[in-house]
Amino acid sequence: MAKVPVQFTLNGAEKAEFIDSGTTLLHALRDKIGDTSPKGGCHQGTCGGCSVIIDGELRLSCLTLAETCNGAAITTASGLSEGGVLHPLQRAFLDAFATQCGFCTPGMIMAATVLLDHTPNPSRDEVVEALSGNICRCTGYEPIIQAVLTAARSNSQNAA
Amino acid sequence: MELRKSYFADQRKDDLHEIGQPRPRSDSPGHVTGKTAYFADRNFPGMLHLKMVRSPHHHARIRSIDISEAEKHPGVVKILTAKDVPHNVYTILILIQIGPEDETVLADGKVRWKGEAVVAVLAETERAAQEAAAKVKVDYEVLPAVFDMEEALKPGAPTVNEYHGRNYYLYDSGECRKVRFGDVEAGFAGADHVLEQTYQSSPIEHAPTETTGCIVVPEGNDRFTCYTNTQAMFFTLDNASIILQMPGNKLHFVGGTVGGGFGGKVDVIVEPIAILGAKLTGRPVSFIYSREEEMQISSPRAAEKVVIKDGVMNDGRIVARKVTGYTDAGAYSRHSPYGAQKGAGHYPGPYTIPNVWIDTYCVYTNRTPSSAMRGFGVTIGDFALEVQMDKLARLIGMDPLEFRFINAYRDGDMKAHRQPTEGAALIECMQEASRAANWPVAEKYLSMSSYAKGV
Amino acid sequence: MALALQTFSTVKEANAALTVAGTRYLGGGTLVVRAANEGDVSVSILIRSTEPSLSAITVSGDKVRIGASVTMAAIACHPDLSSLAHAARAVGGPAIRNMATVGGNLFAPAPYGDFTVALLALDTTVSTKDGEVPIETFVAKRESNHAIVTAVGFTLPVDGGFRFLKVSRVKPTGVAVLSIAAVLEQAPDGTVSSARIALGCMADRPMRATAAEKALLGRKLTSDGIEPALAVARDGTSPITDPIASAWYRNEVLPVHLGRLLLA
């Protein structure tokens, strides 16, 4: 089996691995690099649990081949908090009781992160749209929407 | 959410420190940082991947299975068929003495539903397992299949499951679980109106975001650790012990946080075969359902048919209720005989009715076996009951909410299964709903209480 | 055989590589990688090209050329393509739109392929190494296409001339019950002078509603005016039946939704 080199930054840290050609980024992250925060809920691109941020864009790591990410900057949910301090979105998810089983949570937080990076003060419709590729079976979505709106409000208050 | 503490205030102590407090969840910080460990967040050196070859037919005889090409495929380590499974015919509720054993771990001579497990392939990579699975040759003789419960119950229908020999589960009470209370025919005869209606549902998937699966690791001391997302650790361990004819002390089950269950992870379906694979290869084995398998192979909530016949008086009293419930178990029992029985214990719903007749059937068809799901045995019954209540109210020209007050059970009322009602609160829920939804009802209903009449 | 990826800097080299058995072109991955993940072992080599022209959008005057690797997200946010943005946004959720390409959408089986419905109404041409073909011809024979699609080209409709509607059960981004795209031109008196209407999910691939197009000509976009078009909207359809809806339902509601789109 042909091994190919991949090199990218993951949550700011340089990563270089030899992987089997054709390996998805999801498998590379989870099985080779050891970041299990992206979840393989479907491997079809229909659940959003594996969402990561690649060069500022939300992507599904289950449908992305790792070797197409050479030189990229990748962010996962495990890399959001800094120095043990939770990211405002993570804080908001806690405060809003927006997690139950937690399996969709990393993907939801990735989707919300990209939204707030581009749209610091989103409307409810914009939040709904941003989360629309991510399935949650426990919460009924409302607490998650509220968490994102709350994080946005706290962001804008901090900026003000 | 609002807590309405005015109701039942006399029955509740409010001197507690921790109970009733909205403490933050201890697991949430792990969830939001992606640090919570689910069973699949483990990777073991040399781990094999198990892929299942499944039946493409709804009902077929297996003439032969040829694994010779698949065995030679690069990366394949072991291929399992029925003969490799020590106790291949099992049923999960045997642990609570509900038999007979009626399901094969790997199909033996016959498949009874499309998607049934036939051959298990263990390989170095998922891809190698998929490729080898495509090379397994199974020669089938397709048999007539039956999908409709009514058809299945007719004489001459194809027999779905020979371990039962008939297309329904045989209870100690006969072909159905029965509840008999009062004289339902006399009730109908004396009723102002009789209404019989049929309700139907189709199978529903739990659809947890994390699919069913496990990883089994041989510990080198003849013990096997099974990291699993089962909803019932010992239930699964004990069934695996029976299927594998392996003493329970050889098995160590480790769960943890599960990515949603909703009843979908109470079947014992991935663990025994993965443990067997680990035992026969001496290597860690991962068997995780694909999303496609989760959607169409894992047991759904059963389809149900519910026929309700009610006798009702013009003053709003329901005087007789006859319910015939059919649970579509699919090809195997799993938890369905229990679910159908649970329905019998639930009807006629939270209402006090003097004459009740309940029959609930568990029917076999050539479809994915159904099993437990959130509201097991009750959810579809409640749909049927509460739509029927709406129809009855309109039939006699009464407000649907007021109609329910008239019939609501209260403490001390005798239920059809002959237990006195305790701790009722239906009336209070309806009173509060009347206010919250601005759905006015007569004052006499707002002053009712679930406490025993006259108290 | 294990899966492998081969990357080429030119389309020409990638096309040459695709002549080998077991190869398939990799666009955004939403179809091809999914199939591999789901156990499709018929493909063992994925081919892609990084030729920059594949990712370019060029707009000169009203002529638009979109490279085949351009994503739905790139179209949705392109300042010169704002009239098409809602059609691009009809595809998937945000992550899918960052991956799904124009080229890939041409191959997406119903109920997918919403953007191709838009392209069909826009009278698009599809470019490969073999030249340009009308989208209708391309889509009809897409299974036998072996040349990499390099770009699509079309003329931007006049302001307000492009209409698009996707009907789905799940909001905001479920898959289609059906989708409808229409490019309409109206004479000064408001009567329709030209109409191209494309439908998604009303066959196994996007199709034109030619009878409805004809019936619209010379008519005003009023309830009475569009009635003849709605009456023949189902001509030639053979809708898919899938978990989302039956063929019967799709046919029943097609005139309803077409009417709403035309009157919007």
Add this chain to the structure above:
Amino acid sequence: MAIRRGRGVAAINYPTGMNLGGDPTQALVHSTPTGNFMVTLSSVDLGQGMKQIMAQICAETIGVPTDRVVVDTADTDTGPHCMGTFASRGTHRAGNAVIQAAREARQVMLEVAAEELEVNASDLETDGQGNILVKGAPQKSISIFDVALSAHFKRGRSISGRGMFLIPRSYPEKETGAMKPSTCYAHACTVAEVEVDDETGEVTVLTVKNVFEIGRALNPKMVEQQLVGGSWMGVSHALYETTEPYYPNRDHGGTDFNQYLMPGPGDLAQTEIIVLERPSADGPYGAKGPGEMCANPQIPAVANAVFDAVGVRIDTLPITPERILRALKAQASN
């Protein structure tokens, strides 16, 4: 085209725990040397928050803050038997087992404290903050930290307890069906308001007002999570979900989250949750199992609302636009 509005009501009850009983769960509780408490179970947390709730139940019973309790669960080598997490039984069965184990541990803890304070154990109480006080003389006290140290290193006592909860099995009588399916029931009443598009059969659920009676909200925020999510699932069952859309025909079953339909974040009804508490006689601090029943009443409430809106009865789930449209067409042709 007409958008027509209707509302419907449904009222239900739901049994807690495995039907007919016979479903045991055990728990063990012990203190660490510094007065933290470990609850050991084999029950499974599916996301409903079992670990958090068991910690709160243990803390309440022992008399310490919740963050001094750690729950170790879902390991068959360490945790005693639990039948499983299903049938709304987790909180009720495991909670009762934890209370029993925690009471036993508390009794040892008070005995050790009594020896340290030279009083009778029956004269002691906890303040919920980690201290043990003499009733009526709160200035005479000892911290649980010190009690645990003493128990471990001075007095050789194990501050621990065993808990087992079992509802004995009931066998239905063959001919009459006399049986005891459950010992306590949760209740609900839901009013749903919908809009139905009478040209397409599409339903929009506008509001869902749920009143749930759940015995006791042990952690109100967590029970709210379940009830809100359950209400969403009920609406989802009513209008969207099935693995066999053309049942009993087996074809066209969905295989992914695009084809298996559930309401998306843009389909959410305005949802109201009101909770009543009638503590159950045998529930842990009165709790009943709310996890399953909270997804049931929305289904008939929505069905009844659809009828109220357009006058057709859809007696087959799910209530799809197709079924409504077919019924409307049949109604029009009659």
